[in-house]
Amino acid sequence: MEDFNEFNWNPSLTVTQLAPRDLMVEEADQTSSEGTPDEDMPDTYDSPDIYTEIAAKTISVGRFNKLTYPDLYGSRAPPFNETQYDRKFGVQRNKIFEDIDRMINPDTLIDKVVYDLETVVRLAGHAYSNQYSNFTNLDDVRISRREEYGDHLHFNAQFECGNLRKAVQVRPYEYDLILSPDINTNHHHQWFYFEVSNMEADKKYRFNIVNCEKLNSQFNFGMKPVMYSVIEAMQGRPYWLRTGTEICYYKNHFSRSSHATGGLRGKSYFTTTFTIKFKHDKDICYLAYHYPYTYSMMQAHLYKVGKTYDSNSIYYRNQVLCQTIAGNDVPLLTITAYPQSYDTEGIEQFRSRPYIFLSARVHPGESNASWVMKGTIQFLLSDKPNAQTLRELYIFKIVPMLNPDGVINGSHRCSLVAEDLNRRWLSPCPKLHPTIFHTKGLLQYMKLIDKTPLIYCDYHGHSRRKNVFLYGCSPSMSWQPEDLNNPAMTNNKVEDSGYKTLPRLLANAPSFCLNNCSFMVEKSKESTARVVVWRDIGVVRSYTMESTYCGCDQGPYRGLQINTHHLEEMGRKFCEALIRVKSRHIRPAGSSHSLLNLQGNDDHSHPAMLVKPDQVTSQNFQLLSESSSSSSSDGGSDEEEEEDITIEDDVL
DSSP: OOBOSOOOOOTTOOOOOOSOHHHHHTTTTOOOTTOOOGGGSOOOOSOHHHHHHHHHTOOOSSOOOOOOHHHHHOOBOOSSOOBOOOOOTTHHHHHHHHHHHHHHOGGGOOOEEEEEHHHHHHHHGGGOSGGGOOOOOOHHHHHHHOOOOOSSOEEEOOSTTOBOOEEEEEETTEEEEEOOOSTTOSOOOOOOEEEEESOOTTOEEEEEEEEEOSSOOGGGTTOOOEEEEHHHHHTTOOBEEEOOEEEEEEEEEEEOOTTTTTTOOSOEEEEEEEEEEOSSTTOEEEEESSOOOOHHHHHHHHHHHHHHSOTTTEEEEEEEEEEOTTOOEEEEEEEEEOOSOSSHHHHHHHHTOOEEEEEEOSSTTOHHHHHHHHHHHHHHTSOOHHHHHHHHHOEEEEESOSOHHHHHTTOSSOOTTSOOGGGOSSSOOTTTOHHHHHHHHHHHHHHHTTOOOSEEEEEEEESSOOSEEEEOOOGGGBSSTTOOSSTTBOTTSOBOGGGGHHHHHHTTSTTBOGGGOBOOBOGGGTTSHHHHIIIIIOOSEEEEEEEESSBBSSGGGBTBBOOHHHHHHHHHHHHHHHTTOOOTTSOOTTSGGGOOOTTSOSTTOOGGGGSOGGGOOSSTTOOEEEOOGGGGGGGSOGGGOSSOOEEEOSOO
């Protein structure tokens, strides 16, 4: 695997300079009474040029015509709480009646298409490809001109993670919006992220997203979409804020075709509707389903922490696990502490550290999972005493984004091959599902060399429930009546209940709800990461962590909208809970499998562990071994594999 710690950026790639940095951060130290921790400072980078260079390496299916302002100059959680929306009685009924009136009196409608991605693609022809993307931002110039651009709103979603297919003006201040499906599919309409401009201040604009598919939504139970105002950001308030009133989600009169529903006829679409009063005239605002977290943001964040962590006490490597179908790099992070000493006892302790394996963002629309992962990574690389304790206890392997292609192209559920990658863990194909194939291959290799992770957790987002909670695996709750083929059954056929420890420890986290946790093993989930890692890899503590898009209905955050501070805090709390996890699966330092062969006869020994930390290099800390990928050959035929998986891992 390629070491990705050193990032060489090209200074010739520049962007238009926008608002001065001091305006963007003048309120950085202003916090609410609850206080915003240092970890929740704006997600900014050393230079916009560096972010531009990183974004320019991103490979998309289509053409991007800009970098977004919040991506380029960062954002932060507001220094105040936002409550969940309490809809007044009768609002949804009134909205439905208005829609019925549209059907009865179509002559009263404007019915003007003001944005159409299909037309953009058709007119661009062969130029609608990644190589013609534009990586600049002129939002400040557009705002300073304050020019009139017609009598309607202007829309754009041709940027990383954006999703909007068509916008139709139906009344002077009302717009129907149609979302794009996941790439190479005709469904999964849920994630949206688009720019809107040319608005009038203090006018009520109604937006109707008319091709949603889920039967219900948290938009009916207090959730609001999020909005970022460029003018507000230029004035020192770079916040993604919850926005909107008269928010409803209901079935509409548009029928889905049988082709889109797998042969079923008569299924209807659903409408998400909300009303917004913009604060500024001729502003440029970004609206999204949830707080966006793009692939380029992740790479920029990893670049930044790779330059700022304490390399004398923290062992950190950012390597490339594999590449996606489109050719985007998939990072693999390794985080631990160097041996406390370089005598036999210190080396034995180092070698006996158990592994924690974390992954996230297999579903592109679950951006909340990436914010939780960001909090986890920041904490693990921080100088906090608990973080150092964690690094001395465990070795962390982290794949922070399992589906970069889907994230980049604004999909909600699938990869470029139109498949849910979290249903491909049983038999991943190296060609079609490379990220799952190589992640599972690494886990299989760890099992082969007797380094099975103590804990595996896959970070997700949940669109229908509040709070943060875990799904685990219990044999007694399995769909199989006599489920003995799993790691939680001991030799005397007694269930190992150690999987319950972590959820109980997390119960003290403000966003976490123990009552929402479930340990059922359903037949329909046999091909998910949680169950496959539990059953095939042998990890008793194999979890899915689900984070709400909406907010909490219990604990100190009850009634509040969840924000990026809360999500990052959950990532930190998850780490802190790991300190208290004790297990019979942690071997004593003196066991035969945990000893380092000081004579160098062990194939898995590392001579570099016997030198001082400042003498350790990535070259003398390498381990190359072939994976036992053949044990899961059903992931694809032999002729589909170009070569066997080779794992280059620093600390295994």
